[in-house]
Amino acid sequence: MKITDIRALTPDQLTENLLNLKKEQFNLRFQAATGQVEKTHRVNEIRKDIARIKTVLRAKAAA
Incomplete structure (x- = not known):
């Protein structure tokens, strides 16, 4: 997400x-633990998307 x-x-x-995103992150972590994850790059993308959303939510709450 941009x-x-x-x-x-x-x-x-x-x-x-x-x-x-948090649900998807949980599922990917579970897959990674069992060695079934196919798209390993998706873990980092989701983590960064979560951070972006939290940042925007915080900025909107402060405004």
Whole structure:
């Protein structure tokens, strides 16, 4: 996800996306532990997307 796309979303949509990303991150961590993960780069992408969403949510809350 690009930061411009994230900034265009409402706080409710951001929270929903954050929840979905956390679920996906959990599933990928579980797959990595069992050695079944196919897209290893996706783990880093999700982690960074979560950080971006949290940053934007915090900025919107402060404003």
